[in-house]
Amino acid sequence: MSEKYEHLYVVIEHEDGKPIPVSLEMLGEARRLMEGFNNKYSSNENVVAVVLGHNVRKMCEELIFFGADAVIYADSPELQHTRNLVDTKVISRIAESRELAGKFSDAAEFVKPRYMFFAADSIGRHLSSTVLAELESGLASDINKLVIEDLEIKHEHKTKGQSMKYEKTLEMYRPDFSGFLWTTILCLDNRNPAIAREYYPQACSIIPGVFAQIARDTSRRGTIIDYQPTFDEHDLKVRILERKIVKSAVDFDSHKGIVSFGRGIKDSPEQNIKLVAELAEQLEAEVGISLPISKKPFAVSESTSSEYMIPDRVVGTSGRKVAPLLYVAMGISGAMQHIAGMKEAGFVVAINPDENAPIKDESDIFIKGRMEDVIPLLLDELRSQKPAIKVKK
Amino acid sequence: MNAAVIVKLEPDFSEGNVSYNADGTLNRAETKSILGPHSAIACAAAFYAKVKYGARIAITTMGPPVADMALQQAQLISDADELHLYSDRIFAGADTLATAEVLRNGISKVEGGAVDVVFSGHRASDGETGQTGPQTAWKLGFTFLGNVVDYDIDIEMRTVRARRMISLQGFYDIIEEVEAPLPVFIAVDPSYKASFRTISQRLAFEKYRKEANLRAQNFKQHLKVFNAQQLGVDPKFVGLPGSPTIVYKVERIPKAKASRKTEVVDGSNREELRKVAAKMYEILGGMVIK
Numbered sequence: 001m002s003e004k005y006e007h008l009y010v011v012i013e014h015e016d017g018k019p020i021p022v023s024l025e026m027l028g029e030a031r032r033l034m035e036g037f038n039n040k041y042s043s044n045e046n047v048v049a050v051v052l053g054h055n056v057r058k059m060c061e062e063l064i065f066f067g068a069d070a071v072i073y074a075d076s077p078e079l080q081h082t083r084n085l086v087d088t089k090v091i092s093r094i095a096e097s098r099e100l101a102g103k104f105s106d107a108a109e110f111v112k113p114r115y116m117f118f119a120a121d122s123i124g125r126h127l128s129s130t131v132l133a134e135l136e137s138g139l140a141s142d143i144n145k146l147v148i149e150d151l152e153i154k155h156e157h158k159t160k161g162q163s164m165k166y167e168k169t170l171e172m173y174r175p176d177f178s179g180f181l182w183t184t185i186l187c188l189d190n191r192n193p194a195i196a197r198e199y200y201p202q203a204c205s206i207i208p209g210v211f212a213q214i215a216r217d218t219s220r221r222g223t224i225i226d227y228q229p230t231f232d233e234h235d236l237k238v239r240i241l242e243r244k245i246v247k248s249a250v251d252f253d254s255h256k257g258i259v260s261f262g263r264g265i266k267d268s269p270e271q272n273i274k275l276v277a278e279l280a281e282q283l284e285a286e287v288g289i290s291l292p293i294s295k296k297p298f299a300v301s302e303s304t305s306s307e308y309m310i311p312d313r314v315v316g317t318s319g320r321k322v323a324p325l326l327y328v329a330m331g332i333s334g335a336m337q338h339i340a341g342m343k344e345a346g347f348v349v350a351i352n353p354d355e356n357a358p359i360k361d362e363s364d365i366f367i368k369g370r371m372e373d374v375i376p377l378l379l380d381e382l383r384s385q386k387p388a389i390k391v392k393k
Numbered sequence: 394m395n396a397a398v399i400v401k402l403e404p405d406f407s408e409g410n411v412s413y414n415a416d417g418t419l420n421r422a423e424t425k426s427i428l429g430p431h432s433a434i435a436c437a438a439a440f441y442a443k444v445k446y447g448a449r450i451a452i453t454t455m456g457p458p459v460a461d462m463a464l465q466q467a468q469l470i471s472d473a474d475e476l477h478l479y480s481d482r483i484f485a486g487a488d489t490l491a492t493a494e495v496l497r498n499g500i501s502k503v504e505g506g507a508v509d510v511v512f513s514g515h516r517a518s519d520g521e522t523g524q525t526g527p528q529t530a531w532k533l534g535f536t537f538l539g540n541v542v543d544y545d546i547d548i549e550m551r552t553v554r555a556r557r558m559i560s561l562q563g564f565y566d567i568i569e570e571v572e573a574p575l576p577v578f579i580a581v582d583p584s585y586k587a588s589f590r591t592i593s594q595r596l597a598f599e600k601y602r603k604e605a606n607l608r609a610q611n612f613k614q615h616l617k618v619f620n621a622q623q624l625g626v627d628p629k630f631v632g633l634p635g636s637p638t639i640v641y642k643v644e645r646i647p648k649a650k651a652s653r654k655t656e657v658v659d660g661s662n663r664e665e666l667r668k669v670a671a672k673m674y675e676i677l678g679g680m681v682i683k
Binding site: 013015020081083084085088121122123125126128129130132133134136137138139140141142151153155156157158171175176177179180181182183184185186187188190192194195197199234237238239240241242243244245246247248256257263266283284292295296297298299310311312325326328335336337343346347348349351355358360361362363364365366367368369370373374377378381382385 | 406407408411418419430486488489490493518519521522523524526527528530531532536537538539540554558559560561565566567568569570571572573574580583584629630633634636637638639640641642643644645646647648651652653654655656657658659660661663666667669670671672673674676677678
């Protein structure tokens with residue numbers, strides 16, 4: 001039997017006809033969630049991949065191998081590169097189309113998707129915002145855990161202080177800026193008759209690198225649906241004139257070592273960053289930082305700030321997940337969100353004066369001491385043991 | 394040319410001002426508030442429009458009465474002509490969609506609704522969603538351009554040309570140059586920096602900076618406060634009633650299970666550090682230690 005709000009739609013991002021990793025990670029998590037969902041509620045709701053682009057037909061099969069039950073794709077030269085205005089309208093029309101939902105399910109009652117996923121990157125973050133503004137429903141950003149539950153909710157406005165049951169609610173967990181707290185966001189369906197809105201889909205943007213892809217399974221079958229988009233003439237006046245791929249100045253992948261610093265630089269930030277840079281040079285390592293540093297909490301010279309205190313260097317769920325052979329964490333306490341970004345490292349050395357810091361349990365060697373005291377001694381030792389063969393990159 | 398900026402009063406995360414609880418979470422009571430750093434960058438982008446195109450600037454914010462402090466700091470950066478504070482008890486508890494509803498109504502009132510460009514920061518330092526900007530843009534019907542690292546406006550053609558930095562985490566970055574008809578909504582990338590090259594621009598820069606200093610000293614003369622009724626918002630679409638989402642719970646993120654056997658080393662012991670240094674070279678591989 002068809003319901004008004006069904007299925008989980010996943011907005012796929014891709015480059016050069018290939019889905020980027022977070023797209024497959026979203027499909028993997030969607031697959032796991034909806035299998036649990038269909039078992040629990042004896043239903044048959046689908047994971048639906050939504051793809052916009054040009055010459056994207058051949059990617060659709062891949063998306064099914066990676067977990068989609070159905071793929072709705074819009075193929076047009078106008079969709080070659082993402083434009084927020086154009087893409088928002090196409091995605092919203094797809095999400096609200098009963099006809100399209102009818103191609104893979106009994107959609108007699110279909111109004112909108114039940115759930116919707118986007119990538120929390122510089123495309124999906126904005127696209128999710130505008131699509132959900134258009135669909136007038138709720139959105140949580142930067143999610144790293146998802147659970148579907150029937151919940152008893154007591155809320156000052158939503159339930160007027162009474163206890164009410166909300167079924168099939170998506171619990172969307174997001175780590176806060178400190179990295180120590182998890183906030184669970186819910187998008188609850190509207191039960192106030194005075195407000196003519198339905199709060200579906202329950203939507204979120206998902207942090208890249210958090211969820212696992214499922215293994216590619218070429219025996220999986222699904223429905224591929226060709227959607228012919230129409231465009232508003234005015235919207236096409238937004239024109240992309242040039243697109244250049246640039247390599248990030250920060251290169252974690254081709255270095256065998258990463259040396260990272262955190263708020264422990266605080267007593268003499270400029271000097272300590274200089275020490276970290278020297279250590280990085282000695283070990284031919286890249287420099288990473290913890291999330292709080294990207295907020296530039298310390299007064300340092302302009303050149304130091306623009307070279308080191310930048311989001312590109314953040315290791316953690318809000319930045320990059322890394323797996324170097326050697327990871328050195330200096331003045332980093334070890335918030336969950338940082339640990340998640342470095343726990344795959346081969347060997348971890350931490351330098352920290354506080355033996356109770358969580359980073360200790362994540363280290364193979366924990367050097368107790370302040371970084372300003374320890375790094376100069378360590379540098380001395382490293383220099384006197386100068387290797388005969390240079391570290392190969 | 395008329396520009397508006399959306400700013401936010403945020404906790405001051407700079408050392409000496411920020412205070413953390415023993416468990417590592419933010420101590421809000423002990424932490425001061427300031428104009429958010431990304432909001433400040435948005436103000437600098439608006440100031441560029443003032444210097445280069447003589448734009449009139451209105452700074453807007455939704456918040457409690459004390460948020461006028463953010464407006465004053467924003468005026469100092471941008472030499473704003475008007476400061477608009479949207480403040481009402483019924484705005485409290487708003488999620489991004491309900492906040493965007495207030496801001497949309499507010500910006501529709503700036504310069505009689507004749508705004509050509511709206512600026513916002515990349516994201517707030519506390520909420521960190523980055524959703525309010527694009528959602529406000531959508532409600533206004535303005536073309537949204539995010540992650541803008543620089544821009545110029547063709548006044549005659551009424552178009553903007555912007556460079557955007559698209560970062561695909563762990564993949565690569567793309568610099569995109571885009572052209573769009575006005576009106577537009579620009580979310581400014583954290584790396585944005587205005588540059589004033591010509592002599593006339595530098596003279597204008599100095600003139601407006603002096604003016605900004607004077608204006609900010611008497612910022613209340615430029616301040617207008619709007620409540621829900623004055624904004625003409627529908628109470629059903631703002632604050633708690635207008636928010637599809639709720640915060641269901643806040644919990645400590647459980648500590649990951651210790652995954653390594655840790656050897657503790659005294660950081661002042663040279664002998665031990667010598668072994669650590671050797672171990673580091675060994676790990677980095679392929680190295681013979683002589």
